[in-house]
Amino acid sequence: MEIFIYGFINSISLALIALGFALVYGISRIPNFAHGALYVVCGFITWSFVRSLELNYPLSIILAMISTGIIGGLIYLFILIRVRGMAISEIIASYAIGLAILEGLRWRGFKGMTYTLPTFKEGSLMLAGTPVDYHRLIVVGVGVCIVAFLWIFTHHTKVGLGLRAMAQDERAALMLGIDSDRMAVVAMGFGSMLAGLAAVLLLPLGNIVVEAGYNVLLLAIAVCIVGGLGSWVGAVMAAFLIGFAQILTVVYIGPHFQMVVALLAIILTLILRPSGLFGRQKELEERV
Amino acid sequence: MKRKPLLMVFALILGAALFFPLQSAFAEKPIVIGCPLSTAFVYGWDAQRAITLAVEEINGKGGVNVGGEKTPFKVEVIDTRDLEPGVPVSEALLVVEKLILEKNADFIMGGPVRSEAALAAMDLLSKYKEVSILTTGVLTPKYHARVAANYDKYKYCFRITGEAKWMVGGEIIPCLLEIGKEYGLNRLFIMIQDVAHARAGGGIIAKVMAKKGWHVIGQPEVYPTGSSDFSMGLLKARREKADVILIWMDMPQTSILLKQWYDMKIAALPFGSIIAAAEQPGFWKATEGKGEYCLANVVNAGNAPSNATPWTMKFVEAYKKRWGLEPEGYGTSSSYMAPYVLKEAIERAGSLDSEKVVAALEKTDMVGVYGRIRFDPKSHQVIPSLDPEKGAVGTIFQWQAGRRVVVFPKSIAMGKIKLPPWMRK
C-alpha cells in the first residue's frame, strides 16, 4: 500500500518537474536546458520574498512564479530567438544560460543548506496505514489540477489551440496568422512558470540548493524523452512510469540504484524507440 | 606592414600569462599559508573563517618568530569547487599546484575538502615536499593509513581533525550504547550516503552494534548523492519499529529526510553520525524546529559551545564576535587550531624548512580548543581520546529547544539526551 501512495506522490512530483520542459519543447521545438536553473531561481526568489521582504507566503509564491515566467520569456526573446531552428546551438545556448544562472546564484551567496521554505500546512495524517504529511497531499492535489487545467487550456481556449497548432506544424500555423515568435515567448514563459510552480511545491520538502538544478534538468529530460519529446500527455504518463519504477527499485533492488533508473530509462528509450511512448517524431520515422 | 592576426592573438595570450604571476612575487616575504577549500560549501567557508580568525589573532600578537625574526602569516584561499557534483578532481589538484607554485605557499592548510581529492593531493604534496595540515572534510582512515604505510613519501601530510575509525569506535558506538542502556533501546536502522567513507563507517557500525546485542534492521540503506526521496526508508524504519535511525550523509537533501521524519512522527531517534545539514546553527530556523531531538556529531569539540578546555568558550565567543554566528561545520575548531599548532612548531623548529617543521610537528603537545593536541609520530593523525586532558575530544550534540546541547562525551557534556515526546514507551 505504501508503495502505491508514495509511488503516486513521486510520480506527480516528476510530472510537475517535467511538464514545463515538455510544454516548451512541444510548442516551440526548443529543448529548454535552462529548465533546472529556472526551477532553482524561482526557489531563491520565493525565499527572498518570504524571508527578507517578509511578504505573506501565497503572495510571494505568485510573484515568484510570475518573475520566473518573465525571466523565461526574456531568455527566449534575447537569446533563443536568434538560434531558433539550429537544434544543437539551442541546446548549448540554453544549457550555458542555465549554467550561468546557477553559478551566478552560487557566486551571489546563495550557498549552504539554510535556505528553506515553510511548508503549506504542518502535520500529517494516516492514509490507509501509512503516514502522509499534508504538504505532500497538497502537492498531489495541485499536480492533478495542473494536468486537468492543461487539458482544458490546450483543448478549449484560443491561445491553447494556437499553441497546439504551432506544435504540430509551425509553418502552417504561421500561414494562418499565428505569430510563432509571440507564441514561443508565451510557451517559454508558461513553461518557466510551471518550473517555478514545481519549485514552489517541492522545495519546502527540503532545502533550496543549487545542485537541485542539475538533478531537476536530468529528471525532466528523462521523463520527456520516455514520454516522447513534444507530447505533454506522454510526459505525464512517463512520469508515472519512472516514478513507480524508482520506488520499486528502492524497495526491491536497493536505494542506491535510484538515480541509475532515470538515466538508463533515457538511454534505453532512445535506442529502442526514439520517439518515446506518444511522440511521433517526423524526422525519425521513415521519410525519404 | 604585414599584419598577422594569428601572431597578434598568440602575443595576447603570452602577455597575459606572463604579467599576472610575476606581479605577486615582489610582495614582502610573509609566511604564506595556502588553503585549497571548497568555499561554496559549509565545510569550506567555515574552515576559511576559522583559519582567518586564528591568523588575525596570531598576527595581532606579533606573528611567528622564525629564528628571532617576527614574520606574519598570509592566507591565500582559492576555491577548489571539489564538493560540487560534475567537477573533476583535477581542478582541486590544479588549485593545490597553483598555491604551491604560483602563490609560493610555504604550507598547505585545510586541504582539499573531498576525500578523493585529499588522497590524490597526497602524491602532489610529497612531490613538492610541502607540509600540509588537513583540518576539514576528509574523514577517511585511508589518509593516515597511507602516511603510516609509506612514511618517508607522505610524511609531509598531517591531519588535525578526527577520522572515521576513531569517531565510530571511540565516540558513536559508546554513545549509542549509552542511549541503549538509558532508555532500553536496541533496534538500529542505518541510512547512509553512497560515498566510500559512509559505506565503510555504516558497515563497521552495523557489525559492531550487532555484536553488542543490538538488533540491526536489514542492510544499511545506501542513498546515492542527490536523491531527494527517503519515504520508503522511513516507512521501513516505522514498520520495523526501529528505535534509533543512524544517518551518515553529508548531502543537503538530509533536511528532506529530517522534515519527513518529523511529519511522520516516527518513533525513532535520528542519530547523525555525519549529517551536514543539521550541524549549522541556521538549521533550526531553516526547519522551523522540525530538527528537534536530532543528534549530530561534529568530530571535534568547540564546534558546539561546551567547556572541554578553558580555550573552547573563548574560541566560540571570538568566532561569534568576528563572524556573527556560532561555529558551524565540523571543520571550524580544527581549522582554528591548525595555525596555532603550525606557529608553535615553526618556533620550535626555528626555520621554515619542511624536514625540520615535520620533526617539530611530530613533537607537538599543546592544550587546544578541543583538548590536548598530539600527533601520532607514525601516521601524523591527531591522537583522539574521550578526556580533554589526554587527547583531542570529539562532540556529539542534540538539538534541544533551538540550541545545540553537547551530550557526549560525558567529560564535556552540557546536558542529557532527550527522546521525542511521541517516543515515550
Added chain:
Amino acid sequence: MMAQTRRKERLDRGIRVRTDGLYALMSWRELSYLTLPRVVLIFGVLALPFVMPSMYWQRVISIVCIYSFLAISFDLLAHFVGLVSLGGAFFVGVGSYLAAILNTSLGLPVALTIPISTVLGATICTALLLPCLPLRGVYFAIVTLMYPLALARVIEALNILGGTDGIMGVASFPSRWVEQYFMIGALLLFLFAIRRLVNLDLGLVLRAVKDNDQAVRASGMNVTFYKAIAVFIASAMGCLAGASLVHIYMWAGISQFALDFSILPIAATVIGGAGTLTGPLLGCFILVPISELLRAFGTLRIVFYSLILVGFIVFRSEGIMVYAQRKYHQFERWVKV
C-alpha cells in the same frame, strides 16, 4: 592629375588567378605566404613550454592540450560527420579508468598504458555508442550527454573500480618535459592527421554522411559503419586525453566523467571557429588560460565562460579562426604600377 604610381595588389592574386582552388606555387614568396600560418602555429605551440613563467603554467599547458584533444574530436564529429556529441566526458572517463587499471593492476609503464588505453578505450566507446548511431540531431546529443552520467552512477552504485574514492597511486610521467612534449606532439600529430583525413576519400564519405545520409545509403554503403569509424577516431582522441590526464594527476575516479570535459571543448570550438580544426585548438588556448586567470574569482569563472559561449552562439560569429583565414587571404601590398 598626377598619374598614380602605386596601387594596392592582393597578396594571393598570383596564386588564386591561376586555378580555382588548386594552388600552383611559382615563387618562394608564394610558398612562404601559404606555409607561414602553419609554421607559426607549430613553432608557437612547440615553444610554449619554454615561454611559460612558472611550473604551474606549464601544467596548465598540458590541461590545455587535453581540452584541445576533446575540442578537435567534437569538431570532427559535429562539423564533418554531423554527429553532435555532448559526451566528451564519456571518452575521457573510459580512457582514464583504462589507463589507471592497466597501470595499477597490470603494472604497465606509462609508455604502454597510454597507447593501449587509447585504442582499447576507443573500441569500448564505439561499441557502447553503436546502438545510438542511427539517432540524429537532438536525440544523439541528449544520449551522449547522458552516457557519462549513467556510467558514473553505475560505478558509484556497484562500488566497482574503487567506487567513489577512485584508483590512486597511478604512475606519473617521467618528467615535466616528457609530459608536455608528449602532449603537444600528439596534439599536433592528430591535428594534421585529421586535416589530411578530411580531404581523403574516406573523409569525403564522412562529409557526405553529414550532407545527405540517404544518398550515401543509396550508393550501397552502410552509413552506420562509417559513423562508427568517425566515432572510433573521435573517441580515440578523447581516450588519449583521459589517459594522459590520469598520468598527470596520478588518480582516476568518477569525477573524470564531469560535465566540464563536455562543455568547455564545445565552447572552445564555437569561439575558435567550428570546422577549421585549428579553430578549436585556438579556442582552448584562449579559454583555458583565461579561466585559470579567473580562478581567484571562484564560480564567477563558469558564469564568465558560459556567457562568452552564449554570446558567440547567439551572435553567430563564425569564430576567430574562420575570420582569421578570411582576413589572411585579403592582405594587400603597395605595388608599383
Added chain:
Amino acid sequence: MTREPILEVKELTKAFGGIMALHRVSFNVYEGEIVGIIGPNGSGKTTLINCITGFIKLSSGKVLFRGKDITGKAAHKIADMGITRTFQIMRPYYTLPAYKNLVIPLFSPRARRTGGWRGGGKLGDRNTVGIDILEEIGFERDSFVPYKLASTLPTGYLKRLELARCLALRPEIIFCDEVFSGLSMSEIASMVPLIERLQMDGITLVMIEHRLRELFRVANRVMVLNFGEKLMEGSAEEIMASEEVKEAYFGSEEVEEVMSHA
C-alpha cells in the same frame, strides 16, 4: 522476352497507419528492357520504389532479384547487389564539387569489386574515374562544370548527377524516379538518347514518369498504378487504347494530346 525475369515483385502491400499506399502490386521486369510506371499523383509510385529498394519496410509481399529473395533487406545491401535508384527530390552532396560527388559511390564495396563504370575504378584514382563518368552522361569534360560545387549546378545537371551516382556502381537495374520532370524541352531531348544508350549497355531501367510522350517512345512495357493498385500492364499502344487508363487520367489533356498525335 520469355527469359527468366531479373526482378519479380509479388503481392507487395504497404500501409502507413490506416492508409493503404500499395495494395497487392505484382509485376516482373526482364533483363535489358525499360519498364515505365505511370499513374496520377499519390498512386504509390515512389512508395513502390522505396519498398523495393529497401528504404521503407514493406507491410507484406515478396521481392525476388534473379530468384533470390531480397524483401526487407537493408537499403545499402540491395544497392550493393546492383539495384540502384535515383531520388525524386534530387540528393547531391551540395558541399562537394560535381566530380567529388562521384568519389563517394566509387568508394562503395560494389564499386571496388566491379571496378565501377567501364571498369576504371579499380585501377585509376577515383577523381579521374569520376570525371570520366561525368563526361559519359553529358558534363563537358574540359569545361568548368565538373569542378563546380553541386549547389551551383542547374537541375538538368543535377538529374544527370543522380544517374551518374547509379552508374558509378555498375548497376544491373536503375529505378529512375521522374528523371525527366523539371527539365526544359532541350534538356529532355538530350536525355532520351542517354537513356537509350544505357539500355544498349545492358542496364534494365524502371522509369517513373509523368511526361508520357518521351516515356512511350523509350519504354518497352508500361504499368499503370492507381490508388496503390495495379490497373493495367502492357505495351505503350495497349495503354493508350485502354478506357480505364483514360478514366484514371480523366480530364488530363496530356493523354488526349498524345492520343491525337500517336
